[in-house]
Amino acid sequence: MMILAIDTSAVASAALVSDDAPESVLASFATADTRSHAEVLAPGIHAMLSEAGVSGADLDALVVGVGPGPFTGLRSGIATARTLSFVWGKPLHGLMSLDAVALEVAESTAAVPEFLVVTDARRKEVYWARYSLADGQLPLLQDGPHVSVAADLPELPAFGAGAGLYGDILDAHPEFAAEQPDALYLGQFALARLASGEALLDSTPLYLRESDAQVPGPRKRAL
Amino acid sequence: MNRTQPLVLGIESSCDETGVGVVRGTTLLANTVSSSMDEHVRFGGVIPEIASRAHLDAFVPTLEKALADADVRLADVDAIAVTSGPGLAGALMVGVCAAKALAVATGKPLYAINHLVAHVGVGLLDDRATGRTQDLPANLGALLVSGGHTEILRINGITSDVELLGATIDDAAGEAYDKVARILGLGYPGGPAIDKVARNGNPKAIRFPRGLSQPKYMGTADQPGPHRYDWSFSGLKTAVARCVEQFEARGEEIPVADIAAAFQEAVVDVISSKAVLACREHGIKDVLLGGGVAANSRLRELTGQRCASAGIRLHVPPLDLCTDNGAMVAALGAQLVMAGVEPSGIGFAPDSSLPVTSVSLPA
Ligand SMILES: [Zn+2]
Numbered sequence: 001m002m003i004l005a006i007d008t009s010a011v012a013s014a015a016l017v018s019d020d021a022p023e024s025v026l027a028s029f030a031t032a033d034t035r036s037h038a039e040v041l042a043p044g045i046h047a048m049l050s051e052a053g054v055s056g057a058d059l060d061a062l063v064v065g066v067g068p069g070p071f072t073g074l075r076s077g078i079a080t081a082r083t084l085s086f087v088w089g090k091p092l093h094g095l096m097s098l099d100a101v102a103l104e105v106a107e108s109t110a111a112v113p114e115f116l117v118v119t120d121a122r123r124k125e126v127y128w129a130r131y132s133l134a135d136g137q138l139p140l141l142q143d144g145p146h147v148s149v150a151a152d153l154p155e156l157p158a159f160g161a162g163a164g165l166y167g168d169i170l171d172a173h174p175e176f177a178a179e180q181p182d183a184l185y186l187g188q189f190a191l192a193r194l195a196s197g198e199a200l201l202d203s204t205p206l207y208l209r210e211s212d213a214q215v216p217g218p219r220k221r222a223l
Numbered sequence: 224m225n226r227t228q229p230l231v232l233g234i235e236s237s238c239d240e241t242g243v244g245v246v247r248g249t250t251l252l253a254n255t256v257s258s259s260m261d262e263h264v265r266f267g268g269v270i271p272e273i274a275s276r277a278h279l280d281a282f283v284p285t286l287e288k289a290l291a292d293a294d295v296r297l298a299d300v301d302a303i304a305v306t307s308g309p310g311l312a313g314a315l316m317v318g319v320c321a322a323k324a325l326a327v328a329t330g331k332p333l334y335a336i337n338h339l340v341a342h343v344g345v346g347l348l349d350d351r352a353t354g355r356t357q358d359l360p361a362n363l364g365a366l367l368v369s370g371g372h373t374e375i376l377r378i379n380g381i382t383s384d385v386e387l388l389g390a391t392i393d394d395a396a397g398e399a400y401d402k403v404a405r406i407l408g409l410g411y412p413g414g415p416a417i418d419k420v421a422r423n424g425n426p427k428a429i430r431f432p433r434g435l436s437q438p439k440y441m442g443t444a445d446q447p448g449p450h451r452y453d454w455s456f457s458g459l460k461t462a463v464a465r466c467v468e469q470f471e472a473r474g475e476e477i478p479v480a481d482i483a484a485a486f487q488e489a490v491v492d493v494i495s496s497k498a499v500l501a502c503r504e505h506g507i508k509d510v511l512l513g514g515g516v517a518a519n520s521r522l523r524e525l526t527g528q529r530c531a532s533a534g535i536r537l538h539v540p541p542l543d544l545c546t547d548n549g550a551m552v553a554a555l556g557a558q559l560v561m562a563g564v565e566p567s568g569i570g571f572a573p574d575s576s577l578p579v580t581s582v583s584l585p586a
Contacts, residue, residue, distance in 0.1 A: 049327075082282070
């Protein structure tokens with residue numbers, strides 16, 4: 001099975017994963033910054049596919065990170081994935097973006113039985129979720145995703161750029177203090193879950209916050 | 224690429240309409256629009272985040288319907304065109320990402336085009352009643368009035384040479400309509416609401432200010448002031464609010480119809496007089512009206528009269544092509560293809576304040 005994975009919940013990243021490839025990865029790319037998704041994502045995917053000699057017809061499915069993440073960036077990945085899926089006629093699955101960091105933790109020497117994944121939600125808040133991890137298993141989502149201030153999180157080891165940002169409040173793991181969700185891990189997670197017959201999400205974005213719009217109150221009357 | 228009768232797909236998402244249009248050369252094949260207008264009603268104006276969320280969900284269904292309406296397959300398309308600006312940044316982003324993905328998935332060339340110039344592009348589509356090909360007259364003016372923009376342009380060449388003669392320096396005219404409709408309790412969108420109520424009012428009952436019309440802004444034809452062809456509507460909105468407050472303070476009933484009529488007259492008067500002035504002073508003999516406010520009956524009437532007395536022909540496209548849509552993007556895209564302009568590629572960024580001098584982005 002070959003999957004194109006895309007995530008723009010923080011940085012822009014994409015990966016081609018296949019259970020036939022070494023480490024399940026054929027190709028991948030990720031940007032460092034969190035604000036140029038609309039420019040870099042399509043050229044990145046295009047270059048990655050041509051270098052790997054893969055076309056849309058070769059894919060079995062697409063998977064996209066559905067957040068949580070800053071809205072405009074998040075939408076750029078979902079708009080891209082939905083359009084590619086439509087044109088190629090391939091199924092599109094969604095995965096919660098924090099799962100990518102959870103899998104990366106599970107595959108590292110830093111793995112612990114219970115932990116948090118935390119990313120930056122801007123406006124002095126974080127996106128977070130709580131995972132449990134049994135030996136040789138995929139990380140299991142126990143709670144979340146949520147958006148709140150860092151002080152409200154459970155006291156557990158915390159992984160991800162949001163933990164690094166609030167290292168004074170959270171038990172941030174130093175090796176993961178700048179880590180962002182990456183399509184590479186998202187794609188591997190999707191492969192593993194699809195292989196074991198589990199259903200994934202659809203591509204509905206997890207905004208977690210309403211738009212800021214305020215319904216205007218009645219006009220003040222002059223007396 | 225077929226450069227004589229290219230099949231072009233156009234994508235628009237700069238404000239609250241998700242539009243996908245298909246043209247072949249100058250023939251309109253499909254114009255599918257999905258609007259999030261209803262979701263903005265309770266806020267009294269377009270909320271960018273709500274518009275962006277709606278674009279994301281509307282895009283693929285709108286594309287699918289446009290292809291079905293046009294009875295074409297993506298594989299047959301010669302080029303894709305997308306609005307890359309000006310407009311709401313988050314809204315533009317959705318259409319641009321979708322368009323780039325379309326280009327990647329199909330291998331078709333992509334043109335990043337200017338929304339304002341696209342409003343003029345509809346003037347080149349074949350007449351729907353007669354099927355006749357239409358030419359844009361040389362030295363064409365374009366008066367664009369909507370909830371997002373108020374501009375007068377000069378089009379020397381639609382694919383290569385467009386200049387901005389004047390524009391609003393604050394609110395767009397349609398925005399002023401929305402705000403005043405809210406002050407008067409007339410609902411959203413304000414344009415049609417005020418236009419309707421104004422018919423029963425006396426436009427001369429109250430005199431509202433015409434922004435930027437004092438000599439210090441206007442100057443003379445030889446020595447133009449800093450805002451000779453520009454508009455400003457924020458002072459007008461404040462004047463209406465003050466007027467309403469005065470009636471309330473005196474405990475009198477608010478003459479809603481008269482205020483609506485007087486407000487509309489102030490907007491339409493200053494728009495049409497400055498537009499006609501700009502045309503006269505630039506030797507422009509033909510003007511195309513575009514944007515959603517082209518649906519306003521008084522704007523069409525007064526602009527028509529003033530153009531006629533100045534010897535200027537006023538062209539008003541069908542109203543569904545005046546409001547934001549994908550067909551206008553496809554129409555301009557087809558002109559670019561036919562003129563031999565090279566595509567923009569997929570590396571560009573949307574630009575919420577793209578100037579009209581950028582008709583399409585270079586690769
Ligand atoms: Zn427009």
